[in-house]
Amino acid sequence: MTRPVDVQERASSSLWDRYKAILESVRRTSDSTGKNSSSASVLAVSKTRSINEIGALAQLGQTDFGENYVSEAIPKIIEFSSHSMNWHFIGTVQSNKTKPIAQHFDWVQSVDREHIAWRLNEARRNCGAIGPLNVCIQVNIDDESTKSGVSIGFLPDLVQRVQEMPYLRLRGLMAIPRMQSNPENSRSAFSNLYELFQSLKPAASDCWDTLSMGMTSDYQIAIEEGSTMVRLGTALFGPRA
């Protein structure tokens, strides 16, 4: 009977060590850049992770979790409905999933078309008194044909349109730069995103405060270039199966 407890304790203490180290590294890197007044926040990307793994991290104080697939996410969100957690949808939004997304999530970081924004707005309108849905517009920063995200040329117009939707609260931009073997090669994409984020600020409302960029392999570089939110899966939970 004692062995499983030991194993469990060892597992959670290593999670704590890892979590503490990541928070410390995010804080230190944020302090070293003059681009933002406060430290970048950490979104725990929990796709493929179990209820137990998510619960363990929540117990350490993590509040924001990101999921890519609606059917995988909803049972998790329901399981933790009595906790005060914020759930971010970060996958591709299919138009037939806008209703459950608007109903269950607090944020959608991957809005990239007016049609999707409009459907989310209408679905949120019908959710009763839960307030507007926080959204970011996903930018296809390297103009990759295989990737979601609005191209830069259409971004100002989409910002304008989303801004007009009363059940969406436009918070900023999200992007996933092209995969690089050396994360240093993503620096210019991050820096371009930061410039875009700044340049759209005057046109956006006063809740334009989120630049979601940086993952496990490149989050420090993203923070150095002005990220306000890093999305970390592997760094927190270990490699995905």
Ligand SMILES: *Cc1c(COP(=O)(O)O)cnc(C)c1O
């Ligand atoms: C999976 C995923 C992440 C996290 O990736 P890691 O490399 O495990 O940190 C971040 N953002 C998005 C959009 C993802 O799909």
